[in-house]
Amino acid sequence: MNSLRTRRSVLAATLASAALALSACGGGSAPAQSGGDTSLSDVKSKGELVIATEGTYRPFSFHADGAGELTGFDVEIAQAVAGKLGVKAAFQETQFDGIFAGLDSKRFDTIANQISINDERKAKYDFSTPYTISTGVVVTKSDNTSINSFADLKGKTTAQSLTSNFYKMAVEAGANVQAVEGWAQSATLVQQGRVDATVNDKLTYLDYAKNTPDSGLKVAAEAPDKTESAFVFRKGSTELTSAVDKALADLRADGTLAKISDKYFGADVTK
Numbered sequence: 001m002n003s004l005r006t007r008r009s010v011l012a013a014t015l016a017s018a019a020l021a022l023s024a025c026g027g028g029s030a031p032a033q034s035g036g037d038t039s040l041s042d043v044k045s046k047g048e049l050v051i052a053t054e055g056t057y058r059p060f061s062f063h064a065d066g067a068g069e070l071t072g073f074d075v076e077i078a079q080a081v082a083g084k085l086g087v088k089a090a091f092q093e094t095q096f097d098g099i100f101a102g103l104d105s106k107r108f109d110t111i112a113n114q115i116s117i118n119d120e121r122k123a124k125y126d127f128s129t130p131y132t133i134s135t136g137v138v139v140t141k142s143d144n145t146s147i148n149s150f151a152d153l154k155g156k157t158t159a160q161s162l163t164s165n166f167y168k169m170a171v172e173a174g175a176n177v178q179a180v181e182g183w184a185q186s187a188t189l190v191q192q193g194r195v196d197a198t199v200n201d202k203l204t205y206l207d208y209a210k211n212t213p214d215s216g217l218k219v220a221a222e223a224p225d226k227t228e229s230a231f232v233f234r235k236g237s238t239e240l241t242s243a244v245d246k247a248l249a250d251l252r253a254d255g256t257l258a259k260i261s262d263k264y265f266g267a268d269v270t271k
Contacts, residue, residue, distance in 0.1 A: 037239050057114065
C-alpha cells in the first residue's frame with residue numbers, strides 16, 4: 001500500500017514537473033502571438049493596404065474632372081508604396097476632421113493626406129520617413145495690402161481645417177479662425193472677402209494658381225520653417241512603418257518619387 005502510494009506520488013510529481021517545463025517553454029512565445037505587432041502581417045494577409053485620404057484636396061488627393069477616378073500626388077505615392085509591399089492600395093475617402101479618429105478606430109491602416117509631422121502627433125502616432133517637404137504660406141486676395149507677414153494675422157480672420165497643422169500656425173499668429181473642411185472652401189471664402197486669409201501648404205496654392213490663373217489670390221507671406229509630411233500609423237505599428245520606410249527608400253532610389261513629384265509640381269518636393 002505504502003509502495004503504491006509512493007509510486008503514485010512520484011508519478012504525480014513527475015507529471016507536475018513536466019507540465020511546468022512545458023509551461024515555461026511556451027511562456028516566451030504566447031505573449032508575442034497575442035499582443036505582438038501584427039500590423040504588417042495583417043496587411044499582407046488581407047492583400048491590401050487600406051489608406052485614408054480626403055479625395056477633395058487637390059493636387060494631393062482628388063477626383064479627376066470632379067467626379068472621375070481618385071488621383072493625386074499622395075494617391076500615386078500610396079499606390080507605389082503598396083505595390084512595393086506586394087498588396088493593393090484600397091482608399092477610404094474621409095473628411096479631414098475625422099481622419100485621425102478613423103485611424104484610431106482601425107477603419108484603415110494608414111493616412112496619406114499630407115499629414116505634417118509635429119511633436120503632438122508623434123506622441124500619439126507612428127510616422128514614416130517624410131515623402132513631402134514644403135512650407136506654410138499666408139494666402140490673401142491679390143489687392144490685400146494689410147497682410148505681409150504672419151505677424152500681420154493678429155486680429156484677422158483666417159479659414160482653416162481645425163485639425164490641420166496650419167490651424168495651429170494661424171492661432172499662434174493671433175488669428176481668429178473660421179472652421180472649414182478643406183482648401184477649396186478656404187480659397188472661396190478669401191475670394192469672397194468673408195475672411196482675410198488662409199494659412200495653407202505652399203504646394204497646394206501653387207497647384208491652384210497654375211490651374212486657376214485668374215483666382216485673384218496671392219501668397220502674402222511664407223513661413224521660415226519647412227514642414228514634412230508622411231504616412232501616419234497607429235502607435236506600435238513598427239513592422240508596417242518600417243516596411244513603408246523601405247518602400248519609400250526604394251522608390252526614391254529608382255526615381256519613382258521624383259517622377260510623380262515632377263508630374264504634379266514640376267520639381268522634386270520629396271527631398
